[in-house]
Amino acid sequence: MLTCDVAVVGTGGVGSAAVAYLARAGANVIGLDRYSPPHNHGSSHGQTRVIRMAYFEHPDYVPLLRHAYREWHDLEQTTGRKLYFPTGVLQIGPEAGEVIAGTLRSAQQHQLAIQRYAFDDITREFPGVVPPEACVGILERDAGYLLVAECISAYLDQARQHGAILKNDTPIKSWTRNEDTFELQTADEVIHAKQLVICGGAWATQLLADLNVPMTILRKHLYWYANDAAAYTQASSFPVFLIETLGGIYYGFPQIDRQGVKLARHDGGEPIASAQQQSQQEDAADRASVETFTRNHLPLLSQDLVHHEACMYTVTPDQHFLVGTHPEHDGLHFVAGLSGHGFKFASALGQILCDLAMTGQTSVPIDFLSPRRFF
Ligand SMILES: Cc1cc2nc3c(=O)[nH]c(=O)nc-3n(C[C@H](O)[C@H](O)[C@H](O)COP(=O)(O)OP(=O)(O)OC[C@H]3O[C@@H](n4cnc5c(N)ncnc54)[C@H](O)[C@@H]3O)c2cc1C
Known part of the structure; x- marks a missing residue:
């Protein structure tokens, strides 16, 4: 049996950033993925992703984007990799x-x-x-594109360097809450985690089915x-x-x-x-x-x-993201329903998930992305 402070399910676009922030913050973190990211089975492949700040989808995303731009820049600085190309x-x-x-x-x-x-x-x-x-x-x-696989690799390398355990080709079959611990069932073991972070991309429809938000x-x-x-x-x-x-x-x-x-x-x-x-x-x-x-x-x-x-x-029904802490499980934090425009935010979302798992709150304004808007 493996135990950890935080288990991150899905280490693709968002989860790769989340494990990196958590490991950097000193958490004992395990990242699990059903494949071996970066891979081309989910939503984070195909060479490039657009990043822009003057966001036609809604002005409320702009503070989050300012944060995301800063964090992508920081990732470039700390890893020495060129990830963002400001072509306009x-x-x-x-x-x-x-x-x-x-x-x-x-x-x-x-x-x-x-x-x-x-x-x-x-x-x-x-x-x-x-x-x-x-x-x-x-x-x-000040807009352009990000190299999608390179961003994920940069975060996963950083996570490893800071002590994260990354288990690839390890699908989580189910998760349950048992008092203060989450139990994650893989094909051959049970992992116990104090906090659970779910960033399952298209698999969120199953992993977060009990949120009851149709995706x-x-x-x-x-x-x-x-x-x-x-x-x-x-x-x-x-x-x-x-x-x-x-x-x-x-x-x-x-x-x-x-x-x-x-x-x-x-x-x-x-x-x-x-x-x-x-x-x-x-x-x-x-x-x-x-x-x-x-x-x-x-x-x-x-x-x-x-x-x-x-x-x-x-x-999601309104094409805006789902970000926050599960209404019925206070140690479960998630990002889901990115509705085809989420990669540019992955750096900020990773940090938000780290904040939520480590302190139960974040200073980044995410209330407009709460699933409560659907209840
Ligand atoms: C064609 C296309 C173009 C896009 N263009 C843009 C763009 O230009 N700009 C932009 O900002 N966004 C864009 N997006 C959206 C953006 O790419 C996605 O919102 C983002 O990459 C999704 O990241 P994610 O972490 O949610 O999902 P993913 O990166 O798919 O990660 C989910 C991970 O969870 C893992 N997983 C799932 N279930 C389990 C399980 N049970 N156990 C363990 N692991 C599991 C999967 O293997 C996967 O690695 C585009 C998307 C597509 C498809």
Whole structure:
């Protein structure tokens, strides 16, 4: 039987940060994962993740993002690894649409630096981009992308260096509360923990079923297209982009290597009943919609698909996260339902989970993410 102060179930995007913060804080921590992170079975793979501060989803995320930016910077400093690439993020859409109106709202409320572009200026400033009819643009310069697997590896290495025990290929079959201790059942042992942290990604629908918040798992697709247009390369300062069209919201990254330009559709997605049903199978309709988008709005990009990956969003009813302490188990802390936009926050969320497990509270404002909003 293994015992520890804190057990972290799931050491992917968020859990890798949580074990690192806990180990750094001196906790006797065990991190468990059903695979061997970083891996491509969950929600944290596919090379890159967008990070931006003027958050169209809601201004309440901005304080959390300030924290996340600081912590990513700290991780780069302490590990000597380059993880964040501030290419800028260009957002384009109708003035009153979800993306532009939401971005302006966050920027105004939190005095964030952004640059606005009228429809006619977009193609002149960003050759190779054809905006949808009557749309405007916003560029946020201190924004860009994170290297997703490298971030996870950096946190896991840090966790090991500070004494965390990391058990890979060890799925937790069940957890129970027995007086002041959590008992975690693996295939061949029971682990006793004083505090339990659950960051199970798409498996949260099972691990946190008793939260009674419905979460939908969506299969999502990432595509890399061959590119020989200098306009779309990081070397020529092409930014990360997110474009709201009448047909959906699409986003992509400048070309950073031989795999070409990575693109995806943010809205839509195919619901699947459980994370076990995830597969890497392509979706012809999704791919066709991405290729229609590129023909219309990135016309210099080739249609030669170089690589495809499938990934999962775990979506709450309002598409906002679930973060906090379990209403019925005061030693159980969780992050779940990141709804397809959570990786950029992983550094801050890891620290919040550490605060909750070590002290029962956090100074970071997370009340708006409490599952109590659904009760
Ligand atoms: C295609 C795609 C694009 C995205 N783009 C962006 C973006 O640009 N910017 C952004 O901020 N976010 C983005 N996201 C969202 C972001 O990537 C996710 O919100 C985030 O990575 C999820 O992290 P997680 O720790 O919750 O899940 P994961 O990283 O999947 O980690 C969960 C871990 O739990 C483990 N686990 C599950 N069950 C058990 C068990 N029973 N026992 C032990 N271990 C278990 C799993 O093996 C896994 O390693 C995107 C997501 C996808 C799918």
